[in-house]
Amino acid sequence: MIYPNAVIAGAPKCGTTSLFHYLAEHPEVCASTSKETFFLIDKDYPLFRPEWNYHTKGLDGYMYFFEGCVNEKPKLRIEATADYIYQKTPIEVLPKLAVIPKIVFSLRKPGDRIYSLYNFAKNNMAVIDKSVSFSSLIRDIQKEESCSLRKKNQIIVKKAIQHSRYAGYLKEWIKAFGRENIHVLLFETLTSDPKNALYSISNFLEIDFKFYQNFDFKKKNQSVTVKHQWLHRIKRKYGMKISLPKFRRLGKRLYENINIDNSKIVKTEEDITTINEINQMFYEDNRRLEDLLDMDFSAWDIVRLTH
Template structure:
């Protein structure tokens, strides 16, 4: 492909993994004065196909130059940021990103595999309401709704990060763990800021706002409408509206059953080998956080 000018292309992309804190990281970084966050968090612009998530703008029908429109509000910030967590599983970014004049840094934030699987199941069962299958069926990959990807394979993270290492260079890959956020948000964001070469002091007194938490949605149709409207609402207003909306259209999730917790613990063993490979590639990955 022809080499592109990158004046308004993203130079930092949160590329995965879903249900691992990507929304929080995007908004926390986007609040930094040295960061210009994309107008839409998940652009899906480089998705492998044109789909419902990127029908308004994508590389297939609009060409690469249209990617810059997501950053037309940039005022020369050091970082132009977008976050499409499913990029970790897509092939097209691997073809397009190396053609840019400056290869962007890819951030992959990962969650302990069994926790991610359980969160993904509860998210779809209780928030999106697009499945009624049990956690046991989910782990056995039985009765999976049409169109669902192989989420078990997707949780072997290194299988999907390795192509990015091979294509973009390890120096352009940053890997973090979701558990680091839970342990100490401030320390985590200071580390990310340092790694990206922006001021870490900004997070000393930062007002963190949790994003995309899984709740039991009462009205699925209303929730889907809300998701469509969310990109149109400024971040400062979202922070005021979302808590009120969740009070109106959500309830507490059912408490995990003993059987679900047992299945969750049993599922850990299948990821031991790929977790070890990940830790060998990235020194900062602490597998003790995933015990």
């Protein structure tokens, strides 16, 4: 029975894609065929995939994503679905496996995570109108208004603040798996010192860290600037329907030349002010995280740094 024995379970916009690809390169690791399987997503969550999920396929369906691991016999089989952190299904299912998987979380300073999600939703997903500023989005979220979002993905963005209150979600994971089977990484460490981050994760997952001594830590799944949202929506809807890889690659290059600006996203003064205001809101949440995980989150604090 081929199931994962390690799962990267969150959180979104906290470097999980980069972390997954770093681990997937390791010779002792076999990665799922899709980075995010979404297999254990709750039925009522927007990212639920009715065509292939635990609720209709059972555990046998989960093995589909790890068929390539059968002959490799790796030390580690891994998948990474960032929204698992918010779900009940993986907490109920994964502890029942013959080998209980080790769980990895990457967490990011809330204001920065929400700002990254805003840019990703506006550009990569094109579900926020370009006219909506970050500060106005936050005001709308706090007022529980529509925020000019396309209906399908409203909930994920509207819950951006709630979803950044990590302690409440992690408490349930710790209850199910035990603190010893959960590793929490800071996104800030992963980006500023990836080698040190992979050292701690390698020890936790019991794989050889020597592989990362001269590793090229390239970032994955970064937000880009989309010039025309209407064109991006067409690409998202029809791009994967191009069956021939040669034409798909050609279409991708053509599309990126026309509609993607890869220059770094620059925060406005208003953006910076809003990010700082959000981080101030999370002072008590950071304390709950410290108590729950026995870790230091003071680097995330605005209040503590200014008093």
